[in-house]
Amino acid sequence: ITIDQAALHLRYLVTRSTELLNAAQHLNEPYAPGKWTRKQLLGHLIDSCSNNHQRIVRGMSQTEVLFPGYD
Numbered sequence: 477i478t479i480d481q482a483a484l485h486l487r488y489l490v491t492r493s494t495e496l497l498n499a500a501q502h503l504n505e506p507y508a509p510g511k512w513t514r515k516q517l518l519g520h521l522i523d524s525c526s527n528n529h530q531r532i533v534r535g536m537s538q539t540e541v542l543f544p545g546y547d
Contacts, residue, residue, distance in 0.1 A: 477485075497503055503514040512520070531543050 497515060497518075503518075506513050534543070535541050
């Protein structure tokens with residue numbers, strides 16, 4: 477697979493995922509009053525994954541492990 481093919485496939489997956497998430501109404505309903513929706517939970521997991529990935533990359537390039545704290 478080439479870089480261009482991978483980029484096209486990734487673009488398709490993101491577009492299709494967005495369509496599916498927008499079509500599923502129950503994803504916008506909270507589990508219970510005052511709780512997150514399924515879509516908010518998914519966003520939180522993606523955000524956490526991104527932050528942890530950055531920490532791993534930084535950790536691999538440092539001799540001393542120093543991570544910024546969470547807000």
